[in-house]
Amino acid sequence: MATTTSERRLQNAVGSTIFISRWLQAPLYLGLIVAQAVYVALFWKELVHLVQDFGLMTEETIMLLVLGLVDVVMIANLLIMVIIGGYETFVSRINMRGHPDEPEWLSHVNPNVLKVKLAMSIIGISSIHLLKTFIEAEHYVEDGLTDVMLWQTVIHMAFILSAVGLAVIDKMTPVAPKHD
Numbered sequence: 180m181a182t183t184t185s186e187r188r189l190q191n192a193v194g195s196t197i198f199i200s201r202w203l204q205a206p207l208y209l210g211l212i213v214a215q216a217v218y219v220a221l222f223w224k225e226l227v228h229l230v231q232d233f234g235l236m237t238e239e240t241i242m243l244l245v246l247g248l249v250d251v252v253m254i255a256n257l258l259i260m261v262i263i264g265g266y267e268t269f270v271s272r273i274n275m276r277g278h279p280d281e282p283e284w285l286s287h288v289n290p291n292v293l294k295v296k297l298a299m300s301i302i303g304i305s306s307i308h309l310l311k312t313f314i315e316a317e318h319y320v321e322d323g324l325t326d327v328m329l330w331q332t333v334i335h336m337a338f339i340l341s342a343v344g345l346a347v348i349d350k351m352t353p354v355a356p357k358h359d
Contacts, residue, residue: 201270208266215258222251243311250307257300264293291349298342305335 182190229236229244236244267273267288275281309331312319319328 204265204270208262208270211258211262215255215262218251218255218258222248222255225251239314243314246307246311246314250304250311253300253304253307257297257304260293260296260300264288264296268293291345291352295342295345295349298338298345302335302338302342305331305338309335 225244225247229241229248233241263273263282268290312328312331316328319325
């Protein structure tokens with residue numbers, strides 16, 4: 180059955196509309212850049228607090244503040260991966276090929292690689308939160324909140340199992356030829 184000219188035009192119009200709709204994600208990535216700016220401000224606020232008040236702080240308090248700073252950096256790294264990787268994968272090429280500052284992982288980004296990298300970042304962030312909880316364990320025990328520690332550990336293990344599952348799936352997925 181042959182398609183008519185009007186049917187081909189309709190198919191082309193629908194296909195073009197669907198393809199162009201990817202640009203609806205661009206404002207989402209711009210919003211994530213704003214969120215990252217908020218994290219930069221939070222980082223500097225906490226760093227100033229650490230420097231100004233370190234003489235009045237216990238080692239535990241300093242350690243918790245530094246872990247908080249590391250946590251902010253890891254979340255910022257996660258945001259960069261989502262912003263750059265997501266935009267490059269789903270919206271449009273950034274065209275940084277050959278630029279000296281091009282992230283190494285950008286040359287082989289695809290949805291599977293991005294998922295594994297995001298999962299690893301989430302595990303890192305979860306590890307920081309879990310470490311903070313265990314540093315403050317005596318307070319949790321005093322307040323009868325040991326179930327919070329248990330659930331944080333269970334959730335962290337679920338993140339690890341999910342990341343392992345994603346990595347296994349990524350290894351099982353055949354590599355598509357590059358179209359550069």
